[in-house]
Amino acid sequence: MSDLLRLATAGSVDDGKSTLVGRLLYDTKSVLADTLDAVQRASADRGLTTPDLSLLVDGLRSEREQGITIDVAYRYFATPRRTFVLADTPGHVQYTRNTVTGASTAQLAVLLVDARRGVVEQTRRHAAVLALLGVPRLVLAVNKVDLVGYDEVVFARIAKEFAAHASALGFAEDSVVSIPVSALVGDNVVDRSASTPWYSGPTLLEHLESVPVEPDPHDAPFRFPVQYVIRPRTAEHPDYRGYAGQVAAGTVRVGDEVTVLPGGSRTTVTGIDTADGPLAEAAAGRSVTLLLAHDLDVSRGDLIAAGDAPEVVDEFTATLCWLAEKPLAPGARVLVKHGTRTVQAIVTELLSRFDEQALASTGAPDALRLNDIGQVRVRTAEPVPVDDYTRDRRTGAFLVIDAGDGGTLAAGLVGAPLPEPDAPRAQAGGVALADGRALVSPGP
Incomplete structure (x- = not known):
């Protein structure tokens, strides 16, 4: 049975993200015949002689009309070695919020740059967001190498610059690799290109098939946000009381001792129900209904936890990725949605702002x-059980919501520190390629 890799694409506008995803789908034969026919007809209507593979991903009518990606497009495909869930995210600055959404659960991100332009402002912004979200691995896909004559020096210069930036953001040297590709032509995407004889590493697909996968947090402490309390009160089930939701982290087994937060009551799991029948255990990602030994006051928004329980607080420090046109000022009254619990809150203080271009934190x-990416202090009207984001990505994250219209204002990471530049590492002169060799590029 193949394992699963969750990945996301990122990069600036027109760097070719949708075309790259389309090429992966097309060359791995993961496109249905009728879908391909529709793309070929749409491409012919535009006067193109070959299919525009980006149309396999840009599904919204507004995306096709404008030639840009707006929403996060999720695509699923598989090879004999691995199954993939891919989030194609927008490149435009206006839709950075969707990049945050698509990358929030990614185990790897493919960050594209145009070989003609190299690393640009949006590239550095996306790299900073990926670092903050804790995405463990990056692939720098230097796209459109055919438009620079498959020049090794151009590729090496871009890869060296990005390696320095990624290192300063805290990415380990062996977690970032660079691959020269042409999504339009297909060079080094699925099939190896004869036009880059100087590159001996794997194709993009080969790397995606072989890269070590960070496992789902099955071994993490058990976390279960309660979504719904089930009480049918029928003649068949007069005393049934179950707590429905999805396991956010860890594994729960019948007989486990758990704590219900924020109240702190302790009890034991007596059953795990599903639509297909009872289970002996359930791991992260599984939607189940838990039965507890004691008749407790448990409602939507509570967290059932085991092991090292999260801290219950009404004030905490967090990093925010601000996603709204309306600016955030100190003292703003907002809603905080953490798991299935939504509480009123005040952003009491803006502590610092991170300049993702200069890799430096400014003052308040x-x-x-x-x-903007900044560190803030939040006070909630009710206690909330939170994990540090660096410890658990699922229960350490939250949303900031406009109390007036319900719009999403920010993605928040509890306790996540802003990246600290590491000047010596940022000056590294080599670039890690996907085959592990060092490609030393000339100076800028």
Whole structure:
């Protein structure tokens, strides 16, 4: 049975993300015949002689009309070695919020750059977001190498610059690899290109098939946000009381001792129900209904936890990726959605702002604006059980919501520190390629 890799694409506008995803789907024969026919007809209507593979991903009508990606497009495909869930995220600055969404559960990100332009402002912004979200592995896909004559020096210069930036953001040297590709032509995407004889590493697909996968947090402490309390009160089930939700982290077994938070009551799991029948255990990602030994006051928004329980707090420090046009000022009253619990909150203080271009933290800003990344202090009206994001990505994350219109304002990471630049590492002169060799590029 093949394992699963969750990955996301990122990069600036027109770097070719949708075309790259389309090429992966097309060359791995993961496209249905009628879908391919529709793309060929749409391409012919535009006067193209070959299929525009980006149309396999850009499904919204507004995306096709504008030629840009707006929403996160999820695609599923498989090879004999591995199954993939891919999130194709927008490149435009306006839709950075969707990049955060698509990358939030990724185990690897493919960050594209245009070989003609190299590393640009949005590339550095996306790399910073990926670092903050804790995405463990990056692939730098230097796209459109055919448009620079398959020049090894151009590729090496871009890869060296990005390696320095990624190192300063905290990515380990062996977690970032660089691959020269042409999504339009297909060079080094699925099939190896004869036009890059100087590159001996694997193709993009070969790397995706072989890269070590960070496992789902089955071994993490058990976390279960309660979504719904089930009480049918029928003649057949007069005393049934179950707590429905999805296991966010860890594994729960019948007989496990658990704690219900924020109240702190302790009890034992007596049953794990599903639509297909009872289970002896359930791991992260499984939707189940838990039965507990004691008749406790448990409602939607509570967290059932085991092991090292999260801290219950009404004030905490967090990093925010601000996603709204409306700026955030100190003292703003908002809603915080953590798991299935939504509480009123105040952002009491703006502690610092991260400049993802200069890789430096500034002092306390007067406001956080669209696409700003900053550290803040939050006080909630009710206690909430939170994990540090660096410990558990699922229960350490939250959303900031506008109390007036319900719009999403920010993605929050509990306790996540802003990246600290590492000057010596940022000056490294070599670039890690996908085959592990060092490609030394000339100076800038």
